Amino acid sequence: MVVVVSRARAWSVAAALLLGAAAPSALAQQSPVTERAPSESNSTLAASRIRDGDVLMRERRYREAAFAFLDASHADAGHVEARFKLGNALAVLGYYGQAIEQWEAAARLTTDTAIRQSAQDNVARAKVKQAQSGSSPLAAGLPPGSGPVAEPTRVQARKAYEMGVQRIGERDFAGALQSLTQAVQLEPMLAVAYTARGSANIGLRRYPEAAADYQYALRLEPDSASPLYGLAESYRAMGRNAEARSLYERYAASTAADVRPPLQAESRQKAERLR
Known part of the structure; x- marks a missing residue:
């Protein structure tokens, strides 16, 4: 039936x-x-x-x-x-x-x-x-995994993150994705690991997945600049040009500690080409 x-x-x-x-x-x-x-x-x-x-x-x-x-x-x-x-x-x-x-x-x-x-x-x-749920972090609207991380776990997460960054430099994007996924599983609030994983996803041309990682990194650290550039790159690759242009402009104007002047100049050029 x-x-x-x-x-x-x-x-x-x-x-x-x-x-x-x-x-x-x-x-x-x-x-x-x-x-x-x-x-x-x-x-x-x-x-x-x-x-x-x-x-x-x-x-x-x-x-x-x-x-x-x-x-x-x-x-x-x-x-x-x-x-x-x-x-x-x-x-x-x-x-x-x-x-x-x-x-x-x-x-x-x-x-x-x-x-x-x-x-x-x-x-x-x-x-x-x-x-x-009372006053739990989840009930307060905080992301899952926002509680304290034991120091040995934190050390493992940072090692996995560093390995992921190294593999990106070697253009081993699949390996980088694996290492960075391990990093965020160990330390779910490690914003730089989400940003780096976004870069690995871009290397693999997984643009929606990259965008999700950059967006989450921005949720964790709204004042950071690096996710702005990565998200702009993801959106441009997906054909979402208006959103990409806005993000390039935000990166170009950013005064965040992690902003890179050469990328700011490049962002201004890319934003202009998307007008």
Whole structure:
């Protein structure tokens, strides 16, 4: 017998399991559905990253899944499935406040009453979990892994970071990616490791993944300059020229300690060419 279920039920499985709701006994994952018509390239990228996120969720690699769904939502801000599943991944990580924001956005964007109701149900359950978390870092809206890191672990993270930077210099981008991923797993708040991993991803031409790393580095250290340049390079490679130009201009005007004058001059030239 073929069981047909709504998209809302299929999308909310991970969140329902985490938030304490009973999961449906039989679910059929339907193909991605977008509530508006974006450009073909953006739609293709969003669909691709959603598929990546689905695989990562099944493998319980929730942090990476969140990045994949975030990339999808950046590619197409009106993509309901991307928003809904980003909320799921954030909820699994215990990041309830941001999960609620994504589900509320999905509810606003859709005209499907079942999806809207499912999003609202998830929001209600997440608010209960959020209240139960009390004064934990997650409840306060801090990223997962923001707690203290033991000194031996910190030392291992820094060694992995340095190895990653060395491998970038050797143009061993795949090896660098492996080392830098180890660094951020050991020390999730190590912003320079995300910036370096963005460079490794650019070397591998994985531009959406690079953009996600640079964006997260900026979240961790909003006053740093290096992620601005890397994010500009990622966006330019993805054809997002207006955003790239703005980031080049921000880097060119930056007075941050990590800014490099030769790159500032280059940024001004690139920004001018993108006008």
